[in-house]
Amino acid sequence: MLLVLAGAGFSAAADKPLITPEEDLTQEVVLRCIFHLGEFGTGMVHSCTEADLAAARALRDYSAARHADIAACAEKYITHGWSRVKQCADAMQR
Numbered sequence: 001m002l003l004v005l006a007g008a009g010f011s012a013a014a015d016k017p018l019i020t021p022e023e024d025l026t027q028e029v030v031l032r033c034i035f036h037l038g039e040f041g042t043g044m045v046h047s048c049t050e051a052d053l054a055a056a057r058a059l060r061d062y063s064a065a066r067h068a069d070i071a072a073c074a075e076k077y078i079t080h081g082w083s084r085v086k087q088c089a090d091a092m093q094r
Contacts, residue, residue, distance in 0.1 A: 029053055032081060048081065055086040062089070069093070 033048035059070055059082065066089065073088035 025056055026053065029056070029082065032079075036081075052082040054083075056082040059086055059089065066093070 029052040030045075030049055033045045033052065037044040037048050062070060069092045070085065070089045073085045073092065077084040077088050
């Protein structure tokens with residue numbers, strides 16, 4: 001689980017941030033959006049990038065008590081982007 005989460009921009013250690021620094025996050029998001037949506041043009045890639053970065057930034061602001069939910073959602077949905085991870089984490093809170 002540590003390798004999966006670390007590769008997804010997570011740190012399993014309690015003293016480290018849940019989501020990687022901004023520069024690494026941006027690179028990860030842009031590459032994922034290009035890979036999944038590049039064939040549809042730059043507009044789609046830009047929309048994907050903006051939505052995913054906004055979702056990841058919002059997840060950073062969640063309380064430490066929510067980190068387990070976020071990690072579980074990321075393990076399951078990170079290949080679909082941070083927007084999907086956030087949607088999952090938000091649903092778990094209800």
